[in-house]
Amino acid sequence: MNRPFYLASLLFFIFFWNCSSEDVDEIPQEETPIIVPESLYFPPLTSNTWETESASELNWNTNQLAPLLNYLEEKNTKSFIILHKGKIVVETYMDGHTETSPWYWASAGKTLTTAVAGIAQEENLLNLNDKVSDYIGTGWTSASLDKENLITCKNLLSMTSGLDDGLGDGIAPNDLQYLADAGTRWAYHGVFVKMQDVVAAASNQSWDDYFTAKLKNRIGMTGTWIPNGNANVYWSTTRSMARFGLLMAANGKWENTQIIPESFVNEATSTTQNINLAYGYLWWLNGKTSYRLPQTQLQFSGELIPNAPQDMYCALGKNDQKIYIVPSKDLVIVRMGNAADDANFALSDFDNVLWEKISAFIN
Template sequence: MKNLKNIGLIIIGLFICSCSSTEENVFAEPMYFPPNNSSIWETKTITELGWNESKVQPLLDYLELKNSKSFIVLHNGKIVLEYYFNGHTESTPWYWASAGKTLTTAITGIAEEEGYININNKVSDYIGTSWTNAPLAKENLITCKHLLTMTSGLDDTNDQIDAANLNYLADAGTRWAYHGVFFKLQDVVEQATSQNWDNYFNTKLKNPIGMSGIWLASASSENVYWSSTRSMARFGLLSLNQGNWNGAQIINSNFFNNSTSTSQSINLAYGYMWWLNGKTSYHLPQTQFEFNGSIIPSGPADMFMALGKNDQKIYVVPSKKLVIIRMGNAADNETAALSDFDEVLWQKINAVINP
């Protein structure tokens, strides 16, 4: 009788295992990395993941309605959804806008790992004094880390980054304000490495992970990155894997983890130019008001995000092994980074991935 009971328990256990979700089984597979210099990128189906295929079309209809040009969903590195709208193609370049700030973060971390810089050192150690219009004593308070965390204390009423427009407003570290002054980190890297920014970027990040793309100067003198959507997805995949690309540690993992964690006490939802979901409060660009709750309530709590003007998006969700990319024109009104579009988009994504 005891043996029969044990056999029954084994059968029940096997039945439970066989009924475990498809997605859990998929999670056991190793992370996939597409080969460099190739258009090959392995795919995975909605059915394999157990997602809700009937909700895909409403998601795509919403994306097209909201002026999207491209949309990609990766699960564990493989493409599950990839769609292009309004004449955009797999090879068409588009601008990252402020989502590209995270590329500067990555290069800053690489330069620190290689011993060229220390983010706790003041910016003027690398590019000299008078790079702002602030009194020298106040300028010398500004470290590279303050630029990474948007806490330089410089006036954010305009986004011009020439010295005449970088005026003192508060001591570094005491005020969070979204500002293009982060671009000075590219000057820091150039001076510290004695290399052209493009060359260092290409050698240390772009080429090792097989990205396409180019930096182009904007009206405010910032470099803006342009690339294909798949190249943005490659960077998202590198980020999902904490700076590691197929066994090669491109970005120091400790630096990367710090980049995607709360970096200061003023805006809990901000790391090193990565936005963080699931925090108890957040600040938005161009305001000093503190909002309660998560940036995107319908989004996963562990999600971190690269967000750019006119709704350029990299969403990374470690708990679900997801990378989601959206490129296009502004969904509604022109915005610096965040918009109401994020919340509705995540409601529709959830309808697909959480059947």
């Protein structure tokens, strides 16, 4: 994300920001049973209050908190939150950032598209097994009609469209060229954003209106989508990002209301194809035997983040925007900021070192 975009976005928020409330192939059968946290706390929808819990009450290693926060500050962090069963245990802001400052989710925001797609399917507006062209018409790619019609909504969410990622992240038909049959190749590609067009067409609403009504307002999030080239980037406060993480940790439920179907949450956070075992529906999965990364067709052995719990799944965005969810420990962890080291598209070495520090603190 370049400096002109930052300046333009800041000007946008001066005038429009509103923070009133929160000032395919056969799939491997390796789904993990859903763990339902007990006594989850949910912050009020229209209040900035949020209950806290102390690390000492949890018997965490409080002497390891300072090394964790020092490392975060050294690595260009702007905000960091740890929730335990929904309550805030750690919340810190750095580098001039505050509780009400907006920041971009980058590709961590892809998971918002997944959530809304699951809601739309539950409302019988669409079926993720259908081909994309059923909703947005044919000719949305430059592939032949028979090849284009192989691409389903699930292919968009699992990054298996078969379209040529070597041409960049453009989403005009000329940018979307056939490379392989859908479902036979995993490649990180901006074409997933077409799922937002599918939802808009299926719901007969704009993407933003449907997202706001069906997800954002129902969990008390603030924020807005800002177009950036071919991308549609979500900006919000850190607490809004934590609210979405909490919704996922609660298996799609907010208090007594099921917002995202529980079965879909489990499906989206399990391996969705047999090429990149560490990928669900735009969610990254730890604890698998191998993984693939953006901009390469190499397969790497081992877990995505070895120092993190095996059942962790995460939303990862450019320059180290993070939502980590750990069902076995009732944790939601959010990090926002600039790149910890070099610019990156999702995973970086920072994740594993950060989890070494987190584990020393919480264990």
